[in-house]
Amino acid sequence: MSITTFVIISLIKSLAVIFVMMTAAAYSVWLERKVSAHIQNRWGPTKVGPFGLLQPLADGVKFIFKEDLVEANVYKPLYIAAPIIAMMFALTSIAVIPFGNWVEVGPWGTYLQVTDLNIGLLVILGSTSMGVYGVALAGWSSNSKYSLLGGLRASAQMISYEVSLGLALVGVLIMAGSLSVRDIVNAQRHLHWNIFFQPVGFVVYLISAYAETNRAPFDLPEAESELVAGYHTEYSSMKFAMFFVAEYCNMVTVACLATLMFFGGWLGPVGGPPIVQALLPVIWFCLKVFFFMFLYVWVRWTLPRFRYDQLMAFGWKILLPLALANIVVTALIVAWRG
Amino acid sequence: MAQFPLATAEPDQDSTLVLNMGPQHPSTHGVLRLILEIDGETVVRLRPEIGYLHTGIEKTCEAKFYQQVVPLTDRIDYLCPMTNNLCYCLAVEKLLGLEIPPKAQWMRVMMNELTRINSHLVWLGTHAMDIGAFTVFLYCFREREDILRLFEMVSGQRMMTSYFRIGGLALEPPLGFFEKVKKFADRFPGNVDEYENLLTGNPIFMMRTKGVAYLSPEDAIALGASGPTLRGSGIDIDLRRDAPYSGYENFKFNVPVRNEGDVFARYLCRVQELRESIGMVQQALAGMPEGPVKADAPKVVLPDREKMKTQMEALIYHFKIITEGFAVPAGEVYQAIESPRGEMGYYVVSDGTAKPYRVHMRAPSYANLQTLSRMCEGQLIADVIAAIGSIDVILGDIDR
Numbered sequence: 141m142s143i144t145t146f147v148i149i150s151l152i153k154s155l156a157v158i159f160v161m162m163t164a165a166a167y168s169v170w171l172e173r174k175v176s177a178h179i180q181n182r183w184g185p186t187k188v189g190p191f192g193l194l195q196p197l198a199d200g201v202k203f204i205f206k207e208d209l210v211e212a213n214v215y216k217p218l219y220i221a222a223p224i225i226a227m228m229f230a231l232t233s234i235a236v237i238p239f240g241n242w243v244e245v246g247p248w249g250t251y252l253q254v255t256d257l258n259i260g261l262l263v264i265l266g267s268t269s270m271g272v273y274g275v276a277l278a279g280w281s282s283n284s285k286y287s288l289l290g291g292l293r294a295s296a297q298m299i300s301y302e303v304s305l306g307l308a309l310v311g312v313l314i315m316a317g318s319l320s321v322r323d324i325v326n327a328q329r330h331l332h333w334n335i336f337f338q339p340v341g342f343v344v345y346l347i348s349a350y351a352e353t354n355r356a357p358f359d360l361p362e363a364e365s366e367l368v369a370g371y372h373t374e375y376s377s378m379k380f381a382m383f384f385v386a387e388y389c390n391m392v393t394v395a396c397l398a399t400l401m402f403f404g405g406w407l408g409p410v411g412g413p414p415i416v417q418a419l420l421p422v423i424w425f426c427l428k429v430f431f432f433m434f435l436y437v438w439v440r441w442t443l444p445r446f447r448y449d450q451l452m453a454f455g456w457k458i459l460l461p462l463a464l465a466n467i468v469v470t471a472l473i474v475a476w477r478g
Numbered sequence: 479m480a481q482f483p484l485a486t487a488e489p490d491q492d493s494t495l496v497l498n499m500g501p502q503h504p505s506t507h508g509v510l511r512l513i514l515e516i517d518g519e520t521v522v523r524l525r526p527e528i529g530y531l532h533t534g535i536e537k538t539c540e541a542k543f544y545q546q547v548v549p550l551t552d553r554i555d556y557l558c559p560m561t562n563n564l565c566y567c568l569a570v571e572k573l574l575g576l577e578i579p580p581k582a583q584w585m586r587v588m589m590n591e592l593t594r595i596n597s598h599l600v601w602l603g604t605h606a607m608d609i610g611a612f613t614v615f616l617y618c619f620r621e622r623e624d625i626l627r628l629f630e631m632v633s634g635q636r637m638m639t640s641y642f643r644i645g646g647l648a649l650e651p652p653l654g655f656f657e658k659v660k661k662f663a664d665r666f667p668g669n670v671d672e673y674e675n676l677l678t679g680n681p682i683f684m685m686r687t688k689g690v691a692y693l694s695p696e697d698a699i700a701l702g703a704s705g706p707t708l709r710g711s712g713i714d715i716d717l718r719r720d721a722p723y724s725g726y727e728n729f730k731f732n733v734p735v736r737n738e739g740d741v742f743a744r745y746l747c748r749v750q751e752l753r754e755s756i757g758m759v760q761q762a763l764a765g766m767p768e769g770p771v772k773a774d775a776p777k778v779v780l781p782d783r784e785k786m787k788t789q790m791e792a793l794i795y796h797f798k799i800i801t802e803g804f805a806v807p808a809g810e811v812y813q814a815i816e817s818p819r820g821e822m823g824y825y826v827v828s829d830g831t832a833k834p835y836r837v838h839m840r841a842p843s844y845a846n847l848q849t850l851s852r853m854c855e856g857q858l859i860a861d862v863i864a865a866i867g868s869i870d871v872i873l874g875d876i877d878r
Contacts, residue, residue: 180616285497289519289859356610357682442676444683445610447860448519 153254154235161234165388166196168433175437203381211282211374218281223375223382226274230389233267236260237396238322240406240421253322260321261313264397265306268352271390272298275354278383279371290370293360293448300455301351301358307463308345311338311470312401325405335402340466342402344459346435349394351455353387356440360448395432396425403428494522497859501530505608505863508873510847512862519858524851528844531877539837543803544570545644545780547837552638554839555875557600560586560593560629561817563642566837568723569813569824570644573806576775580767582646583725588659588762589632589641590724591755595666596625597818597870598748598755605745605867606677609686614676621669624662631655645779646772656763663759670752678749687742691853691865694739701852702845705820706751707869710744712737717816724815728765729758741868748870751818778804803832812840819843819870843875 170185170192177184185192210219237260238253257263272295279291312334313319316327328334335342351358360370372383399405408424410417446454497514500506509530515523535554539547551562564586571578578586603618626636632651633641641648677683693703698711708715716733718726734750736743772779780799781792798804808830814823820842827836846869853865 176613180613181620182616285495289497359610441613443611444606444677444680444686445860446682447686447858449858450685 150254157234157254158231160239161231161389161392162385164392165385166200168388168391169199169384170196171433172437172440175434176441179438179441200381203378206377208377208379211284213283214374215281215283218277219374220379222274222278222281223379223386224274225277226271226386227382227389229267229270229274230386230393232270233264233393234389234396236263236321237393237400238325238405239425240418256320256322258318258320261309261319261324264321264393265302265309268390268393269298269302271386272302274383274386275371278375282371282374284374286373287371290373294354294371297351297354297358297360297451297455300452301348301459304344304455304459304463305348305352307460307467308341308348309401310463310467311341314467314470314474321400321405325400325407328404328407331404333402333404333407338402338466338470340462341470342398344463344466345398345401348455348459349398350436350439351451353390353394355391355436357443357445358451359440359445360451391433391436392429395429395436398432399425399428493517499862500527505604506866507604507871510866510871510873510876512850512866514859514862516859519860521854521857521859521862524854524862526847526850528847528873528876531873533874533878535878536837536839539834541833543832544806544834545799545803547834548643549638549640552640553874554878555817555819555822555841555843555872556637557597557872558593558818559637559639560589560641561597561815561822563640564590564724565813565815565817565822565824566826567642567644568815569811569826570806571773572811572813573809573826573828574644574775574778575807576645576773576778578646578724578773579770580725581769582771582773584728584762584766585647585651585771586642586724587726587729588759588766589629591758591762592625592628592659594755594818595752595759596622596629598752599625601748601818601867601870602673602752605864605870606673608863608867609683611676611680611683614673617669617673617676621666628655628659628662631658643772643779645775646770650771656766659759660763663756663763666756667753670749670756674749678746684742686860686864687745687868688738688740690741690861691857691868692739693849693853697852698739698849701848703820703849703869704842704845705816705818706744706747707820707846707849709733709735710747710868711739717814717821721814723813729761731755731758741864744868805830805832806834814840817842819872819875820846839875839878841875841878843869843871843873847871847876 173195174184174192185195188194188198210216235254236257238256275294275298276291279287279289279294282288312324315334315337316324318324318327350356354360372380375383405428406421406425408420410420412420494515494517497516498511499514500511501509506512511527511530513525513527514521533553535550539550542550547566548563551566552559554562599618599622603615603622606612606614606618629639629641630636632655633639633648693707693711695711695713698708698713703711704715712735714733714735717723718731719733731754732750734747734754736746776792776795778799781789781796785792786796787793806828808828810825810827812823812825814821816822821840822842823840825836825838825840826834829835849869850865854862857865
């Protein structure tokens with residue numbers, strides 16, 4: 141492959157992935173509104189387009205046209221940088237997530253993945269942890285008490301749950317013997333999905349992922365009934381929208397990760413003509429991610445919210461020991477079986 | 479007692495922060511303002527600041543005829559308009575010495591219990607929403623909508639009903655009304671199960687409410703708490719049973735009492751009250767007497783439209799009541815009833831003219847709000863939210 145082809149293919153892949161990611165984030169907002177509405181005996185968006193399908197576009201246009209208020213007392217450089225940081229790292233992690241297997245378009249062939257790093261998983265975990273900077277800086281630079289409390293809560297919460305999130309995945313890593321996301325998926329062929337071998341790891345991962353993305357019942361950083369809107373209280377217009385989109389991007393990322401790590405990624409029954417064979421893995425992948433997104437919404441509109449101290453206690457006293465125990469047991473079994 | 483800090487004041491110690499919660503805050507239920515002094519997330523001091531919804535209703539009453547005060551009472555505690563109507567009407571009727579026909583009394587009880595359900599539904603919905611369970615809110619409002627439709631049927635208004643008048647009711651309930659109530663009453667216990675499914679056994683909900691915002695029975699009495707706030711602390715007082723009015727002695731019901739004194743206890747009391755109230759609605763439907771809905775007192779009660787147009791005397795009375803009101807014998811009276819929030823009292827002083835000399839309302843929310851500092855100091859910010867929800871204050875009731 142010549143350098144030009146490489147650059148062109150990489151550019152196309154990056155743009156496509158960013159486009160897909162943003163669309164996925166926008167439509168998970170639509171999904172959230174629609175599902176929550178039906179849970180609550182409402183209709184949700186129905187006016188813009190069929191089934192309100194164009195609602196995300198309308199929302200985006202609305203955000204762009206809103207007045208971009210900047211409070212007089214904010215520390216401007218960080219105030220502006222915070223949403224950018226949040227957004228940037230939310231998008232970065234998608235680079236190493238594979239959507240499907242090898243595809244061939246004419247003479248060119250590529251993996252459906254921006255880049256296949258051999259430390260892919262570390263990149264994802266690293267960039268989601270960097271996302272906390274956006275939240276913490278937003279809370280601090282806004283110079284508002286509610287934002288400050290929200291930012292503090294967010295940093296403490298995300299750092300705590302980062303630990304159990306990472307440890308929950310270690311079991312999978314021990315079994316696969318690789319940090320490359322592609323290898324981990326390939327190790328799950330023939331329905332040897334990790335969910336069957338790592339149920340505890342899966343549960344710990346799922347719960348930590350909720351906390352990591354600030355979703356209910358762990359949405360304390362933005363608990364609207366306590367802290368108004370938490371760290372983004374003082375944000376408006378596109379800056380607010382960036383936090384919003386970043387949150388949904390993060391949701392998509394952790395849902396993708398759950399699919400890849402525990403649900404066999406794009407693996408599933410494949411057959412038929414070549415074009416179908418190429419597309420089916422992507423469809424399996426999307427369906428599995430959709431399942432997790434739906435689960436997110438379902439949980440959010442069912443459960444009440446934890447209290448801050450309870451959340452921390454839950455993370456450190458229950459999830460972390462569970463994750464550690466899971467690692468020890470997995471390691472012992474793997475070592476015993478050679 | 480130490481001076482509380484104002485919002486602008488500097489905190490006492492360097493380590494604490496003064497946080498101004500409200501009057502515009504998603505969960506202070508209207509325009510309550512709380513001045514919190516916090517150390518990290520722990521509340522060191524809490525001071526409620528009221529007066530943002532002051533309407534001057536008490537003073538306005540003095541410029542109105544007795545019958546013109548009824549619509550004002552709706553606007554005091556806007557979640558239980560009929561309870562306010564009833565309390566005021568009972569007070570004036572006591573001064574006048576009026577005898578209320580049984581059907582009017584039973585209707586009053588029935589509407590009052592529906593009002594209690596309406597008020598408790600709003601409480602349950604917002605309380606759950608404050609704790610983070612948003613869906614319960616919409617479920618509650620779905621049933622509340624049915625109750626508001628019933629209110630609209632009898633009074634033409636959804637919220638500011640003014641359905642009770644001095645001497646009875648404004649109108650006969652329309653045809654088909656009782657069937658609609660029956661349908662609702664049969665369905666409602668299932669809906670309560672639905673709310674309880676989402677909350678009562680939920681571990682997160684219990685973690686958020688059990689042992690939170692404790693109020694001891696001694697404090698509850700000393701601070702003048704009443705209603706479910708008092709009964710949640712183990713004091714068994716309910717005016718419907720202990721000082722029956724408007725025919726409550728004819729009804730069978732239990733008064734739910736819990737001894738824990740925390741948010742969960744108050745929650746359970748109110749949810750149980752929902753079930754008791756719907757039981758009383760059923761009893762009222764089953765035993766609804768026949769007869770007139772207005773007392774036989776032509777000088778006080780407006781005549782029917784038809785009589786007014788066909789009888790000279792009725793027309794004269796109608797004209798007199800509308801233009802000059804009716805004189806109420808001089809004296810003073812205090813009438814207390816059990817509102818959804820606790821002891822609601824109307825103190826009415828008459829100087830013998832057609833306008834009250836003074837009307838004072840003993841608002842249950844006002845006394846209940848006093849308990850908030852005692853409940854919350856030393857707890858976390860999130861507990862303050864749970865505590866506000868659990869005492870169920872209505873700002874219109876407090877400020878008047």
